[in-house]
Amino acid sequence: MIPVLFHLGPLTVYSYGLMLALGFLAGDYVIRLECVRRGLDPEYSSSIVIAAAVMGLAGSRIYAILDDLPTYLADPKLMIFSGSGFVFYGGMIGGILGAYLVSRWYRIGFAVTMDMCAPAIAVGQAIGRIGCQLSGDGDWGLPSTLPWAMAYPRAIVGWNSETVLKLDEHYRLVSGFFPGVRVHPAPVYETILYLGVFAILWSMRKRYHPVGRLMYWYLVLAGATRFLVEFVRVNPRVFHGLSEAQLIAIAMMIVGGAALILTREKDQAEGGQQPGEKNQRPAMNAARA
Structure with a gap:
């Protein structure tokens, strides 16, 4: 575990930031x-990634601040000077908005853009979770005695009774810390599962499918991944033993599943004909808005 890689004067370079990059x-x-x-x-990809990175990081940070507002109000400098405090769902919303704006600027279909982005998001998530593992930003799981359970003594958020938690019989988070405690390495689980999501989406990309379908599959698969991992993660349960992230994951699976069904029915009604290249591959030199 290496939370901090090195210092350059007042600048601290975090392992999480490196893996995010x-x-x-x-x-x-x-x-x-x-x-x-x-x-x-190919330069279209750079435009998408730069916009998604800037707006994604902003969205991730804003989501984290709003989700734990009292903590940040008590110590406002943490809003900027902190190696933790980024939430993927906020980043996804900001990143998608950034990609949408770029697609509008280049006049490339947004659904086509999202199909290209779906595998990229999955592999980015997998690498990002390696950053969580290296930094110990609190994304680990509940106490465990499994052979691969591990401790995070150098965690950037601390390794103590306030960060090592478990659920009581009423699904409330309470301290689970004791000397020698080990927990589920939830970031490792997510890295493996998101690499699986990437492999599935990457293998599907050359098959004919209505535009947008890869992104819909991403919503289903990524939603299922987060829903399952969340059972062992340290997050408050807010509704019938489910966490906020699980509720969002359920919404992702419902939206993605409904879109898959609707696009399949529409494709069957239209005879399943593959759209022409001009419709599927809009020209990059089209007039800009």
């Missing part, structure tokens, strides 16, 4: 490959 670079590479395959300018 590598996640964006991997996403850029994946989207670039899809741009080449679809006959689009």
Whole structure:
């Protein structure tokens, strides 16, 4: 576990930040490959990733602050000077908004753009969770005696009675700390599962499918991944033993599943004909808005 890599004067370089950057670079590479395959300018991928990175980080931070507002109000400097406190769902909303704005600027179909982004998001999540594992930002799970359970003594958020938690019989988080305690390495679980999601989406990309379908599959698969991992993660239960993240994951699966059904029915009604290249691959040099 290496929360802090090194210092450059007043600047602290965190392992989480490094892995986040590598996640964006991997996403850029994946989207670039899809741009080449679809006959689009590869530079379109860089525009998407830069916009998604900026707006995604902002959305992630805003979500984290709003989700734990009392803590940040008590110590406002944590809103900026902290190596933790990023929430994926906020980042996803901000990133999608950034990608939408870029797609509008280049006049590339948003659904086509999201299909190219879906595998990239999954691989970015997988790499990002490695950052969580290295930094010990509190994304670990509940106490466990499994052979692969581990401790995070150098965690950036601390390794103590306030950060090592368990659920009581009423699904309330209480201290689970004791000398020698080990927990579920939830970031490792998520890394493995999100790599699986990436592999599935990447294998599907060359098959014919109505535009948007890869993104809908991402919503279903990523939602299922987070829903399952959340059972062992340290997060408050807010509704019938489910966490806030699980409720969002359920919404993702419902939206994605409904969209898959609707696009399948529409495709069958239209005879399942593959759209022409001009519709599927809009030209990069189209007039800008």
